[in-house]
């Protein structure tokens with residue numbers, strides 16, 4: 062068991078800084094998810110930790126030991142890849158035992174560890190099969206089993222669920238979370254999928270263009286995104302963004318989006334006062350846009366007339382794709398809503414959950 066520290070780590074490939082001055086303190090036993098769009102550097106960050114790439118600048122520490130020059134096999138980590146990377150000619154048992162045999166682990170110890178891991182993963186009945194006789198989900202479990210038997214200090218996982226179908230992905234997601242609870246070991250997990258990040262991570266590191274954007278718990282990332290990128294990346298459907306001119310006086314500030322105008326809640330005016338006369342970007346999550354006829358009692362909001370472009374009934378709720386002037390936005394409304402494509406509807410924004418960003422720096426103002 063061990064914590065992991067990235068201390069101003071940079072990895073450069075030619076002109077590209079795949080990882081740019083990454084500083085990250087991952088606690089012992091934490092489930093840390095590295096998330097971001099394709100090319101943001103998350104896989105490179107993991108490969109640096111595994112010792113599969115050389116660091117250009119900075120230090121990586123595992124359990125307080127700098128590992129920059131430590132060979133991958135001596136880092137006390139185990140990595141699970143998207144491709145499983147099982148040996149096709151070996152049985153499940155031998156695939157799991159292989160690494161331990163290389164290390165000259167006693168036979169009885171290998172047997173104990175393989176059987177225990179197989180038991181944890183529910184693959185005890187598959188030990189004599191070859192990988193090609195297994196389903197994708199079962200192969201992924203064998204890959205996990207091979208990592209578990211090594212009893213590493215840190216588990217690294219790179220998109221381990223991406224080859225599974227949607228249902229199996231959800232199921233395996235929960236199993237990996239359970240595995241983390243059971244093993245009480247540090248997990249570092251790479252994905253581009255914000256849902257995986259939100260559901261599995263104790264903390265999430267959001268990356269873009271090699272740069273760490275925000276490191277926080279899932280709920281804090283959702284409630285207090287540090288910038289426009291994080292706000293738009295976390296949450297599905299994504300947050301709606303509008304340009305708004307800050308108008309009015311200190312005790313009566315408004316955000317003028319052209320097609321509609323919002324009154325800034327009293328407790329937020331102070332932070333926006335310096336932006337009077339300027340344009341900011343404000344964000345509203347789809348669940349904070351309600352059909353006015355079904356507004357929950359406690360909401361203090363602003364009503365906006367809109368046209369319904371597309372309607373997607375989800376059963377428990379309806380997604381409405383709306384237009385107000387030229388601005389399009391999404392609402393998650395009550396399933397009883399009578400809104401229909403082509404018709405007008407009045408929606409209400411919950412102003413207590415408004416996010417506002419500096420248009421130039423894209424950083425959150427609140």
Ligand code: ATP
Nearest residue numbers: 074077079097098099100101102103104105106253
């Ligand atoms: P994906 O989800 O698509 O795998 P990622 O976020 O994991 O993306 P990386 O694979 O870490 O991103 O790549 C980050 C950047 O570094 C990309 O611009 C990529 O093209 C570049 N890169 C990665 N590996 C190499 C390499 N071996 N040589 C040159 N450039 C590389």
